[in-house]
Amino acid sequence: MRVLVISDIHANLPALEAVLADAGPYDAAWCLGDVVGYGPNPNECVARVRALPGLICLLGNHDQAVRGEVDLRVFNGDARAAIAWTQRTVTPVTLSFLRSLSPECVYEDFTLVHASPRQPIWEYILDRETAYVNFPFISTPYCLVGHTHQPVIYQQVAEGGEVLEEAPNYAAARPLARQSLIINPGSVGQPRDNNPDAAYAMLDLDHETWEYRRTPYDVAATQSRLKAAGLPERLAARLGFGW
Numbered sequence: 211m212r213v214l215v216i217s218d219i220h221a222n223l224p225a226l227e228a229v230l231a232d233a234g235p236y237d238a239a240w241c242l243g244d245v246v247g248y249g250p251n252p253n254e255c256v257a258r259v260r261a262l263p264g265l266i267c268l269l270g271n272h273d274q275a276v277r278g279e280v281d282l283r284v285f286n287g288d289a290r291a292a293i294a295w296t297q298r299t300v301t302p303v304t305l306s307f308l309r310s311l312s313p314e315c316v317y318e319d320f321t322l323v324h325a326s327p328r329q330p331i332w333e334y335i336l337d338r339e340t341a342y343v344n345f346p347f348i349s350t351p352y353c354l355v356g357h358t359h360q361p362v363i364y365q366q367v368a369e370g371g372e373v374l375e376e377a378p379n380y381a382a383a384r385p386l387a388r389q390s391l392i393i394n395p396g397s398v399g400q401p402r403d404n405n406p407d408a409a410y411a412m413l414d415l416d417h418e419t420w421e422y423r424r425t426p427y428d429v430a431a432t433q434s435r436l437k438a439a440g441l442p443e444r445l446a447a448r449l450g451f452g453w
Contacts, residue, residue: 212237212414214410217241218234220398221249221255222427225410226255228408229408233423238264239264240317240322242322242354242357243331243356244272246308247296249292253299269313277309288444322354327344328343328344342373353393358394361378361411362395363384365391366391370392384422386418392394396411403452404453410423433446433447433449
């Protein structure tokens with residue numbers, strides 16, 4: 211069984227379409243949250259995600275905010291403006307889908323959350339120390355997270371032991387090998403690792419391998435749509451640099 215793993219689409223339709231075109235055949239899709247927020251095409255992105263086969267889709271913090279369940283003052287100005295615009299723009303069908311999402315899921319050997327196993331919607335795992343304190347909250351060998359928009363793997367070498375950080379290798383699939391891992395596929399719609407290409411991953415459950423992937427997309431098209439929607443200029447500018 212091959213699984214398309216995506217996260218943090220953030221209403222960036224050209225990026226999502228590029229990923230789906232690049233992915234090749236797969237049997238199921240796991241989306242780790244934040245389908246909406248920041249970007250100019252929330253309804254179209256939700257419709258595309260809803261149609262994916264074998265879908266598991268989680269609740270992200272921007273999804274939760276668009277549902278009206280978060281004080282928008284916790285976001286920076288650009289994110290707050292985008293969420294308010296998205297709340298005005300989403301259709302009842304889109305909002306119903308967002309309201310159906312749960313913050314975490316366990317599928318066989320995989321725990322799926324948006325942010326972290328300790329705080330599934332909000333905590334950022336940006337370093338080995340934060341990964342270390344999260345491993346005790348995982349009951350499966352592997353945990354998939356998003357939220358940081360940065361592809362990375364954290365491995366705990368033994369129960370309660372040292373945590374290692376591993377950069378993505380785009381040249382070859384990585385064997386999972388029953389190791390204790392926290393894995394982030396990166397962001398489809400707003401990468402923050404100084405690479406503007408959309409990030410995603412392919413998971414082969416039969417062979418237990420993880421394959422990082424990047425694909426370019428029409429950044430200028432998304433930037434034009436952001437400007438046409440009147441969204442903050444910085445949201446358009448950052449897409450060209452991957453930050």
